[in-house]
Amino acid sequence: MTTEITIELDINGRSETLTLDPRVTLLDALREHLGLTGTKKGCDQGQCGACTVHVDGARVLSCLTLAAQAAGRPVTTIEGLSAPGGELHPVQAAFLEHDAFQCGYCTPGQIMSAVACIREGHAGSDEEIREYMAGNLCRCGAYPHIVAAVRQAAEMAS
Amino acid sequence: MKAFTYQRAGSAEDAARLAAHPGAMLLAGGTTLLDLAKCGVAEPDMLVDIGHISGLDAIAVDAGGATIGALAKMSAVADHAGMRAAFPAVAESLSQAASAQLRNMATIGGNLLQRTRCPYFRDPAAFPACNKRDPGSGCAAIGGVTRNHAVLGTSEACIATYPGDLAVALVAFDAAVRLGGRTIAVEEFFLVPGDTPAREHAIGPGEMITAVAIPASPAARRSTFLKVRDRQSYEFAAASAAVGLELGPDGRTIRDLRVALGGVATVPWRCRAVEDALKGTLLEPESVRAASRLAVEGAVAQADNAHKIDLAPRLVARAILSLGGLA
Ligand SMILES: Cc1cc2nc3c(=O)[nH]c(=O)nc-3n(C[C@H](O)[C@H](O)[C@H](O)COP(=O)(O)OP(=O)(O)OC[C@H]3O[C@@H](n4cnc5c(N)ncnc54)[C@H](O)[C@@H]3O)c2cc1C
Ligand code: SF4
Ligand code: FES
Ligand code: FES
Numbered sequence A: 001m002t003t004e005i006t007i008e009l010d011i012n013g014r015s016e017t018l019t020l021d022p023r024v025t026l027l028d029a030l031r032e033h034l035g036l037t038g039t040k041k042g043c044d045q046g047q048c049g050a051c052t053v054h055v056d057g058a059r060v061l062s063c064l065t066l067a068a069q070a071a072g073r074p075v076t077t078i079e080g081l082s083a084p085g086g087e088l089h090p091v092q093a094a095f096l097e098h099d100a101f102q103c104g105y106c107t108p109g110q111i112m113s114a115v116a117c118i119r120e121g122h123a124g125s126d127e128e129i130r131e132y133m134a135g136n137l138c139r140c141g142a143y144p145h146i147v148a149a150v151r152q153a154a155e156m157a158s
Numbered sequence B: 001m002k003a004f005t006y007q008r009a010g011s012a013e014d015a016a017r018l019a020a021h022p023g024a025m026l027l028a029g030g031t032t033l034l035d036l037a038k039c040g041v042a043e044p045d046m047l048v049d050i051g052h053i054s055g056l057d058a059i060a061v062d063a064g065g066a067t068i069g070a071l072a073k074m075s076a077v078a079d080h081a082g083m084r085a086a087f088p089a090v091a092e093s094l095s096q097a098a099s100a101q102l103r104n105m106a107t108i109g110g111n112l113l114q115r116t117r118c119p120y121f122r123d124p125a126a127f128p129a130c131n132k133r134d135p136g137s138g139c140a141a142i143g144g145v146t147r148n149h150a151v152l153g154t155s156e157a158c159i160a161t162y163p164g165d166l167a168v169a170l171v172a173f174d175a176a177v178r179l180g181g182r183t184i185a186v187e188e189f190f191l192v193p194g195d196t197p198a199r200e201h202a203i204g205p206g207e208m209i210t211a212v213a214i215p216a217s218p219a220a221r222r223s224t225f226l227k228v229r230d231r232q233s234y235e236f237a238a239a240s241a242a243v244g245l246e247l248g249p250d251g252r253t254i255r256d257l258r259v260a261l262g263g264v265a266t267v268p269w270r271c272r273a274v275e276d277a278l279k280g281t282l283l284e285p286e287s288v289r290a291a292s293r294l295a296v297e298g299a300v301a302q303a304d305n306a307h308k309i310d311l312a313p314r315l316v317a318r319a320i321l322s323l324g325g326l327a
Helices: A026-033 A088-098 A107-120 A126-132 A143-157 B012-019 B032-041 B074-079 B083-085 B088-097 B102-103 B108-112 B166-171 B271-277 B285-296 B307-323
Strands: A005-011 A016-019 A052-054 A056-063 A075-077 B004-009 B025-026 B046-048 B061-062 B064-071 B176-180 B182-185 B211-215 B221-226 B239-247 B256-262
Touching: A005 B032, A005 B046, A026 A052, A052 A107, A052 B064, A056 A107, A056 B102, A075 A107, A088 A107, A088 A143, A107 A126, A107 B102, B012 B025, B012 B271, B025 B032, B046 B285, B061 B108, B074 B083, B074 B088, B074 B102, B074 B108, B083 B088, B083 B166, B088 B221, B088 B239, B108 B166, B108 B211, B166 B221, B166 B256, B221 B307, B239 B307, B256 B271, B256 B285, B256 B307, B271 B285, B285 B307
Parallel strands: A005 A075, B004 B046, B025 B046
Antiparallel strands: A005 A016, A052 A056, A052 A075, B061 B064, B064 B211, B176 B182, B176 B211, B221 B239, B239 B256
8 A cells, every 4th residue: 555645846946845655756757757768768777868867957867766856856858958948958959950869759858957067067078978878878879960950059058 | 665754864863753653764865675666675764854954064184184975975975175185086976976076965974885786686576585685595696697896895695786986995095984973994884795795885774874984095186986887977887997196206116005986886895905915115007907816816706707816906907007107
């Protein structure tokens, strides 16, 4: 038997109150409870990076974070990166320009990871980008274009 | 995943009180615990979230050494300027571990207590025999696929590799784990499997890691962490070496040497035989290579992992020679 708990999440600046099983991950809370399906589930085991979001401004894996752990901490998902109908975030624009995807499944995670990677100062060279983006796998193998997109966005940001 | 309740601890005392509940487990970053709960290996009744306790994530480095709070994130320690200067091998062991996302989540305390990646251990549904999970049930790995299993510190009961990187650097530099009021050397904290592979650490029920302390030394300051993997990044070690070197005033005599191996043993593996063979001698490629072979003294290969016995000493020699400017 499970006892549900009620938690308050701060998702993309909006406060959301959810009553859920304590086992629910942040990833499932976003996708199944809040309808925010931009964040993807690849492996559900911390091995692929598709579920990358920002918690307290840092990139983390939402599949290995309980929703309850994130309560009280600001969460940003791909949906929160740019305003609906507004301008794309420069990293999103760079991914489009460089055709940095094929099927697109890994892309929200790649973009969330890249935004943080640039902010951390870990996008200084192609080699550094490859190393610090290693936590995001792409089954389609779009890596060369992803690196080019991150490099361009990093250059624009500096 | 078995049902559990969730509690947040406000302080270390609070955590200890909550952890006294039967079936309770501490939750720090969750990158080991939630993963294993999903695999059906960890079956907590209650998770006590210690991740919101304040004051346990400090990193302090001074002339005497470093003290790292148990809740410090791997990324914070890896990027800490004082750590990178005084303990490069420790910082590098963390920056080469897992991924940027995982390093932002995972804590130093949780990192030490991460569990083996033995695929049989991680899959109870398919492989019921595992002495580490279920004492006396046997070992599905022995006679199975053993490419990433250990060659050092194994027993008839278990051959699982300790997968972590940080603890390898810590054991090389005589670090200690603080468990509240008690302090224990990292070298004694990890237990070889023997006939009780389910008992992995010298941590008592209700005890919590509060900090890790590393004494400063010239060898720690001139140190490196080399890690060889099946892919270039985001992978556990096939073999790793944490090495520190102090040379005498002539710049050629080895005054102090620290060597530890990872990815090849059931626990972080200090190689004193290599250290003792080389201390006081001149730094020469030939003698370094010969002595490095002592790192795998007593190694026992399984069907698929004999390569580790060649790999590990080469890594040790490369690390020593590169620190000495000879490679
Ligand atoms: C895909 C993947 C790749 C990885 N690659 C690497 C790698 O290359 N190198 C490497 O070293 N690691 C690697 N890891 C392991 C990772 O570093 C660990 O999972 C992490 O460090 C655990 O820390 P945590 O805070 O998330 O621990 P948790 O999962 O929260 O806890 C782990 C265990 O420790 C206990 N615990 C936690 N904190 C304390 C405390 N303060 N006192 C007492 N008990 C405590 C918990 O009860 C639990 O049993 C990888 C993990 C994944 C998922
Ligand atoms: S090697 Fe150890 S962990 Fe792996 S199946 Fe055997 S007993 Fe279990
Ligand atoms: S879904 Fe989270 S890392 Fe793959
Ligand atoms: S674009 Fe298909 S997985 Fe990356």
